[in-house]
Amino acid sequence: MPTTRSERAVAPPAADTQLALEQEYVTDLYARLDAARDLAARRLRQAITSPAVSPQDLQERDATVRFQSERVTALDAAEAGLVVGRIDRVTDGALYVGRIGLAADDARTDPALVDWRAPAARPFYTATPMHPLGVVRRRHIRTRGRTVVRLDDEVIDALTAADADGLQITGEAALLAALGASRTGRMTDIVRTIQAEQDRIIRADAGGVLVVQGGPGTGKTAVALHRAAYLLYTHRERLARRGLLVVGPTPTFLRYIADVLPSLGETGVLLSGLGQLRPGVDARAEEAPEAAALKGRLEMAEVLERAVAARQVVPDAPVTVLVDGTPVRLRPVDVARVRTSARKAARLHNPGRPEFARRLVDLLAKRYADALGAGIDGGRDLFGRDDVAALRREVGGEPEVRALVQRLWPRLTAERFLREFLADPAAIAEATPGWSAADRARLHRPDGAWTVADVPLLEEADELLGSDDSAERGRAGRDHRRRLAEAQATLDLLHGSRSTDLEDGEDGEVLSAGDLLTAERLADRQRELDLRTTAERAAADRTWTFGHVVVDEAQELSPMAWRLLARRCPTRSMTVVGDVAQTGTLAGADRWAEVLDPHAAGLWRLEELTVNYRTPAEIMAVAADVLAAGGTGLTPPRSVREGGEPPEAETTGEEHLVGRVVERVVDWTAHEGTLAVVVPPSRAAAVADALSAKLAGITSGPEADSARGPVVLTPTEAKGLEFDSVLVVDPQGVLDEGVRGRNDLYVALTRATQRLAVLAPGALPAELSRLA
Numbered sequence: 001m002p003t004t005r006s007e008r009a010v011a012p013p014a015a016d017t018q019l020a021l022e023q024e025y026v027t028d029l030y031a032r033l034d035a036a037r038d039l040a041a042r043r044l045r046q047a048i049t050s051p052a053v054s055p056q057d058l059q060e061r062d063a064t065v066r067f068q069s070e071r072v073t074a075l076d077a078a079e080a081g082l083v084v085g086r087i088d089r090v091t092d093g094a095l096y097v098g099r100i101g102l103a104a105d106d107a108r109t110d111p112a113l114v115d116w117r118a119p120a121a122r123p124f125y126t127a128t129p130m131h132p133l134g135v136v137r138r139r140h141i142r143t144r145g146r147t148v149v150r151l152d153d154e155v156i157d158a159l160t161a162a163d164a165d166g167l168q169i170t171g172e173a174a175l176l177a178a179l180g181a182s183r184t185g186r187m188t189d190i191v192r193t194i195q196a197e198q199d200r201i202i203r204a205d206a207g208g209v210l211v212v213q214g215g216p217g218t219g220k221t222a223v224a225l226h227r228a229a230y231l232l233y234t235h236r237e238r239l240a241r242r243g244l245l246v247v248g249p250t251p252t253f254l255r256y257i258a259d260v261l262p263s264l265g266e267t268g269v270l271l272s273g274l275g276q277l278r279p280g281v282d283a284r285a286e287e288a289p290e291a292a293a294l295k296g297r298l299e300m301a302e303v304l305e306r307a308v309a310a311r312q313v314v315p316d317a318p319v320t321v322l323v324d325g326t327p328v329r330l331r332p333v334d335v336a337r338v339r340t341s342a343r344k345a346a347r348l349h350n351p352g353r354p355e356f357a358r359r360l361v362d363l364l365a366k367r368y369a370d371a372l373g374a375g376i377d378g379g380r381d382l383f384g385r386d387d388v389a390a391l392r393r394e395v396g397g398e399p400e401v402r403a404l405v406q407r408l409w410p411r412l413t414a415e416r417f418l419r420e421f422l423a424d425p426a427a428i429a430e431a432t433p434g435w436s437a438a439d440r441a442r443l444h445r446p447d448g449a450w451t452v453a454d455v456p457l458l459e460e461a462d463e464l465l466g467s468d469d470s471a472e473r474g475r476a477g478r479d480h481r482r483r484l485a486e487a488q489a490t491l492d493l494l495h496g497s498r499s500t501d502l503e504d505g506e507d508g509e510v511l512s513a514g515d516l517l518t519a520e521r522l523a524d525r526q527r528e529l530d531l532r533t534t535a536e537r538a539a540a541d542r543t544w545t546f547g548h549v550v551v552d553e554a555q556e557l558s559p560m561a562w563r564l565l566a567r568r569c570p571t572r573s574m575t576v577v578g579d580v581a582q583t584g585t586l587a588g589a590d591r592w593a594e595v596l597d598p599h600a601a602g603l604w605r606l607e608e609l610t611v612n613y614r615t616p617a618e619i620m621a622v623a624a625d626v627l628a629a630g631g632t633g634l635t636p637p638r639s640v641r642e643g644g645e646p647p648e649a650e651t652t653g654e655e656h657l658v659g660r661v662v663e664r665v666v667d668w669t670a671h672e673g674t675l676a677v678v679v680p681p682s683r684a685a686a687v688a689d690a691l692s693a694k695l696a697g698i699t700s701g702p703e704a705d706s707a708r709g710p711v712v713l714t715p716t717e718a719k720g721l722e723f724d725s726v727l728v729v730d731p732q733g734v735l736d737e738g739v740r741g742r743n744d745l746y747v748a749l750t751r752a753t754q755r756l757a758v759l760a761p762g763a764l765p766a767e768l769s770r771l772a
């Protein structure tokens with residue numbers, strides 16, 4: 001383990017004494033943790049078993065159960081690595097920092113352990129010789145189970161401030177130990193070793209949109225998740241109510257990061273892929289990048305608006321419906337008038353429909369009356385008001401009339417509307433004035449399977465269609481009446497049983513259930529309490545707005561996706577992390593202002609991360625050449641580590657390529673840790689098949705999970721992930737097949753934490769000449 005600068009592992013013989021002293025303190029902290037856990041478990045049991053009668057009691061009990069079970073979960077999560085370290089301060093003595101706060105016996109002193117998110121813990125992460133913040137020593141305490149195994153001390157002393165223009169690293173030994181460890185396929189938290197530039201972002205003010213731009217491996221994902229935990233700690237009440245959403249690019253990525261927040265004791269966060277953001281839709285179908293890019297443009301909002309308006313139809317020629325055998329005629333101009341007044345009455349499509357139907361039926365009833373009147377004696381004055389009302393009912397109930405309303409102004413769900421729109425070239429053409437035939441053809445999709453780019457369109461469609469909730473209200477009313485009837489039956493039963501049980505003469509003295517409870521109250525009580533967590537309720541509710549939204553790999557989001565997220569977060573309290581040098585989609589961003597200004601002009605601010613914690617310097621140098629070749633002017637992050645195996649390249653010839661991939665992967669499985677083969681999309685199937693024939697546990701595509709064995713991924717699928725060993729296959733293919741091929745190659749090369757090899761069927765692309 002390298003020990004550098006002002007830092008040193010505590011030297012023997014003092015080491016033993018120090019270890020023993022720290023062990024004593026740590027043992028005491030675990031005893032406090034146990035006690036806190038016992039107490040919370042006891043309170044939870046009490047709450048669960050406590051009798052609650054009134055709806056208010058039930059609600060309070062529900063809140064206590066939720067609070068105590070969250071507390072038990074958080075205390076359980078704190079068990080592993082409870083203590084992170086301590087700072088010794090000039091004036092206030094030692095302060096221990098850990099995953100959770102634990103009170104001291106004397107409430108007036110510092111807590112026995114301070115939560116890493118509390119303001120007092122901050123100097124543990126940010127004190128440097130240049131800015132000591134009242135700290136004289138930082139000590140990282142490493143434990144295995146509940147045993148202290150190592151101490152790393154860092155003297156925060158102005159005399160050691162001389163090398164301040166190097167990388168600003170705190171707790172270097174602990175950091176390098178964490179970075180050098182083999183990966184498990186699941187991201188872990190970084191509470192022990194958060195760096196000062198990361199800490200600043202984690203604790204930044206919650207208001208507005210905080211954009212974190214940083215190269216590969218700079219800890220953007222780690223920072224975003226720790227910021228989520230910090231915000232939940234700092235704004236617990238508001239966020240517990242409104243919820244916090246974390247959006248990631250792919251299901252594989254979400255699986256990769258899924259353990260981090262629970263390990264920080266936070267379980268109430270909703271993690272979602274963009275394709276899964278809409279309740280009831282799991283959008284995973286593939287489509288051409290050009291089609292996704294079109295769907296992602298902001299002008300799609302207008303396209304959909306036109307397409308919805310086109311569903312409010314005025315027929316080209318007169319229509320005749322039969323009402324009870326009598327033909328009644330409508331002219332196009334009649335329908336146009338009815339449509340205009342319905343549009344005036346309601347801005348949205350579905351709420352406008354009852355108005356349209358009512359006016360159309362009125363008109364038909366009049367015409368019907370005319371027809372009948374004409375049939376009898378030539379005058380409709382024949383009918384009184386009651387008669388006209390009866391005629392209206394008759395007309396409205398006529399199946400042909402209902403069918404006509406449905407044809408001219410159909411009730412539409414977003415799913416039905418969008419599916420029918422994308423499958424109908426004529427509708428597309430009508431809604432896209434000025435578009436080229438090629439673009440219209442790109443939008444056309446007859447099979448109806450949802451893609452990620454459809455999700456924002458579905459949400460947009462909802463906004464345009466609105467909901468006609470009359471059916472829902474009807475159902476709620478029926479439910480209430482049913483509960484009321486059931487309650488009344490229960491009371492009757494109780495009442496009935498009393499009279500048979502009673503002795504003579506007691507009748508007037510005994511209160512029956514019916515005397516205490518009205519059927520109304522019993523029905524209320526029977527209504528199920530909503531025991532779902534905020535995250536579960538938010539996941540099921542399309543209109544849910546979140547207290548804070550974290551977006552990872554945000555450079556990939558299209559303008560329409562931003563529009564959706566802005567709607568889900570009206571306060572614009574957001575954390576957006578990404579790297580515009582890694583954008584792989586056509587719809588994604590080259591510049592942050594481009595995507596954020598339309599939704600958060602003046603409300604967003606940019607922070608940068610500059611140090612790469614993942615990729616050793618030698619590998620990063622290869623990737624940096626690729627970035628430089630792109631001519632974007634973006635600077636690659638500086639690697640915190642050097643050494644490890646030098647990256648290498650091999651030219652195999654096309655015929656030996658797959659065979660060499662298999663051999664290389666078999667060789668590498670001898671190494672500890674995770675392994676990925678990154679390939680251009682056209683080679684994914686062949687490579688995965690060849691590997692599966694030789695090795696067990698190979699996964700690929702959306703199911704890829706490096707915790708189970710080697711994975712085969714395209715650059716898009718590899719985004720945001722990391723592996724100990726990475727084999728990049730056919731780099732020229734990666735460059736050629738991606739719509740932003742150079743970014744894809746940059747992504748592929750920066751996934752490695754330990755070793756990188758490139759296998760090329762032919763000559764290496766110029767960008768990789770360093771490896772030649």
Ligand SMILES: Nc1ncnc2c1ncn2[C@@H]1O[C@H](COP(=O)(O)OP(=O)(O)OP(=O)(O)O)[C@@H](O)[C@H]1O
Nearest residue numbers: 190193194195216217218219220221222613614720
């Ligand atoms: N302060 C830290 N202490 C320990 N490990 C860290 C620290 N910061 C980052 N890491 C580790 O570095 C690796 C890269 O972090 P992360 O995946 O968050 O980077 P990223 O910026 O999101 O990368 P990419 O742009 O490639 O998705 C992870 O293994 C992470 O745990």
